[in-house]
Amino acid sequence: MILESHGDACRLGYLRLIACLLEDGSQKSFDFLASILYDMLRNLELYEPLTQKPIGLITRYVNARNYVTLAAEMGFIDRASQTIGEFGKLYLCLDSADKFREFVEGKSIPSHDDLIALNGAERLFFLWVLLSRDYPMIQHVLRWVMGRRSFTRQEAMNQIMEEFYPDSLRKVLSTLDARRREQIMREIEEAEGFKEKRLQIDDKMSWIRSSQYAKYRHIAPPRLEWLVDCGVLRRVGRGKYEVGENYLELGDKVLKLASLKPAKLDNYFFDEFVKLFSKDFSTANRYEISRTMIEVYERMRTLFGDEVSLSTLEYLTIMVLMERGRFADLRTIHSSFNSLALKFPDKIYVIPGRKRNMNVAYISVEEIEV
DNA sequence: AGTACAGTGACATCGGTTTA
DNA sequence: TAAACCGATGTCACTGTACT
Numbered sequence: 001m002i003l004e005s006h007g008d009a010c011r012l013g014y015l016r017l018i019a020c021l022l023e024d025g026s027q028k029s030f031d032f033l034a035s036i037l038y039d040m041l042r043n044l045e046l047y048e049p050l051t052q053k054p055i056g057l058i059t060r061y062v063n064a065r066n067y068v069t070l071a072a073e074m075g076f077i078d079r080a081s082q083t084i085g086e087f088g089k090l091y092l093c094l095d096s097a098d099k100f101r102e103f104v105e106g107k108s109i110p111s112h113d114d115l116i117a118l119n120g121a122e123r124l125f126f127l128w129v130l131l132s133r134d135y136p137m138i139q140h141v142l143r144w145v146m147g148r149r150s151f152t153r154q155e156a157m158n159q160i161m162e163e164f165y166p167d168s169l170r171k172v173l174s175t176l177d178a179r180r181r182e183q184i185m186r187e188i189e190e191a192e193g194f195k196e197k198r199l200q201i202d203d204k205m206s207w208i209r210s211s212q213y214a215k216y217r218h219i220a221p222p223r224l225e226w227l228v229d230c231g232v233l234r235r236v237g238r239g240k241y242e243v244g245e246n247y248l249e250l251g252d253k254v255l256k257l258a259s260l261k262p263a264k265l266d267n268y269f270f271d272e273f274v275k276l277f278s279k280d281f282s283t284a285n286r287y288e289i290s291r292t293m294i295e296v297y298e299r300m301r302t303l304f305g306d307e308v309s310l311s312t313l314e315y316l317t318i319m320v321l322m323e324r325g326r327f328a329d330l331r332t333i334h335s336s337f338n339s340l341a342l343k344f345p346d347k348i349y350v351i352p353g354r355k356r357n358m359n360v361a362y363i364s365v366e367e368i369e370v
Numbered sequence: 371a372g373t374a375c376a377g378t379g380a381c382a383t384c385g386g387t388t389t390a
Numbered sequence: 391t392a393a394a395c396c397g398a399t400g401t402c403a404c405t406g407t408a409c410t
Contacts (some may be wrong), residue, residue, distance in 0.1 A: 006397095006398090007380090008379085031395075056380060063381075153377085204376060208376070208378095209400095221378090221379095232377095237407090238406050238407075239377065239406090239407095267376070
């Protein structure tokens with residue numbers, strides 16, 4: 001679960017830049033990263049003044065820093081080594097990363113819209129990241145918004161902070177180290193009294209000024225905005241949200257998605273859930289699948305070294321095909337890999353990985369002619 | 371069709387903790 | 391043990407909305 005969030009850090013798109021900034025494998029302190037990020041963005045206004053500003057833009061060094069923290073929480077940065085994190089690497093395997101890579105290398109300047117908006121594949125990618133990294137908070141939120149369909153920010157804040165927050169904290173307690181656990185236990189105790197405390201304050205103004213409300217604002221609203229970026233929610237006027245039409249249609253499937261434990265998530269997401277979006281794409285043929293898979297493998301190999309997980313390779317292949325307007329389901333992709341492996345048994349194969357249930361794919365890219 | 375004000379978004383700071 | 395860092399709130403000006 002994402003324990004550290006900030007009211008400012010609600011545009012997921014910026015994380016893409018952070019991934020690109022760390023692509024060379026360098027180690028960068030959070031402050032240093034924030035400075036680079038801020039410097040890159042501060043001059044953009046000169047090229048393209050914005051008329052309508054979305055919330056959460058980086059305008060100061062301090063909120064650039066808040067985004068770096070978010071990147072760490074989202075697995076785009078590995079805290080311990082201060083280098084690129086797992087999800088950052090995964091993002092860099094997508095075609096969509098090119099635009100931001102070029103920006104980082106000084107070869108092009110993106111528009112503000114490019115920096116903020118996510119394309120179709122990225123929306124799914126980030127939804128997956130969210131579900132993986134923010135369990136079980138975002139699952140709670142997702143189920144609730146699907147049930148409500150339309151709601152105000154206030155309702156959501158109270159619901160999230162007074163029901164989901166303490167419950168989620170309790171669920172993640174066992175995954176924390178001793179020091180952190182102590183801290184969170186106190187937090188749970190406090191959170192259980194949130195509702196009562198809020199109701200005790202009858203004057204609205206002093207509620208808004210209370211430190212409890214300050215806390216609400218840093219924890220709940222960003223999650224709603226993340227869902228806006230992923231296309232699940234839409235903002236309708238000040239402080240109001242609605243579930244987007246296509247997510248309304250998906251109803252039960254979204255509820256199912258939001259009910260899964262992390263261990264079950266990946267398979268359902270890529271096997272069943274992404275399929276629901278396939279109608280916007282043309283079907284990929286075998287050749288396209290194989291070419292794409294090998295291409296993705298090469299990218300992964302650069303970032304992950306020898307340990308290229310087969311299932312991750314397959315997931316990313318789906319994503320990259322989608323970026324190219326094509327679709328293939330997990331089963332088809334898996335069988336494509338298998339038939340390649342049969343055709344080139346000494347150049348493509350699978351070995352057991354170090355982690356349990358992980359298979360490592362090996363493809364001798366130079367020698368393969370598909 | 372004003373107007374008050376709750377609610378919002380941008381922006382800032384503080385106090386504890388780690389590091390050199 | 392001072393500096394750097396970092397996480398956790400704190401705060402203030404404005405503005406959309408719900409009232410007259």
